[in-house]
Amino acid sequence: MTMREIKLHDRSAFVAMRNAGQLAARVMDYLAPHVVPGVSTGKLDQLAHDFIIANHAIPAPLNYKGFPKSICTSVNHVVCHGIPDDKKILLAGDIINIDVTVILDGWHGDTSRMYWAGEPPLKAKKLTDVTYDAMMVGIKAIKPGGHFGDIGAAIQKFVAPHRYSIVRDFCGHGLGRVFHDEPNVMHHAQPERGAAFRPGMFFTVEPMLNIGTHEVKVLQDGWTAVTRDKSLSAQFEHTVGIGEHGVEIFTTSPAGLHHPPY
Ligand code: MF3
Ligand code: CO
Ligand code: CO
16 A cells, blocks of 8 residues: 655754745745736746746746646636746736745745736735635644644635635645645645644645636646636645644745735
């Protein structure tokens, strides 16, 4: 039987993850003023790639399972894993998720934020705000004695009154020296289910919310995931670690650019 064990990391790994997470967050901060109507997602990829290389790190997505670019850029009804393209130009009112993962000294820092090109419609702004809050509610559910299911249960309870749906086909994940490791972190789950939280665990919380149904499909390129009903989708992602005294977010914005407007 294959073992599905969640790695427990030591203090030196926390230092490494703090460094990787902070670099990923700095990439996001750096991109903020560039996300404007008229910019291409290919240009954002190039800016992020060059910034990461200049900081002695590696963009983890590049060539990962054949992914062709250094970041993911997911516009409007694209749920995740959108491929940057010089021909894809942002229009005023678009919302975009940019997902950055760096490898610094062998450790992964994985984070994503929403950005607004110009002034999006109110329903897009509300979706963005609720998605950020859903991620933070999920992170706050990580407590000693709890279980991974508590994260998804807390997110579900928070999102329900807003009538958005939670994407089920993509999850958060353990990470460290490995990009996608055990466990799967569900954003839609039952309380007290799943593995118990233990100090030394590193993983992401990265909920995706849709205005319409939760159903997604992957396009012919093998990567781009879109909402089946073409409704808007939003996502935020942090990399976190469980310390002896509680959860630590590694990917907090050093510039305070937590959610738009920036
Ligand atoms: N960063 C994404 C995540 O949150 C994964 C991107 S994999 C890629 O897990 F190949 F699409 F880049
Ligand atoms: Co991730
Ligand atoms: Co990511």
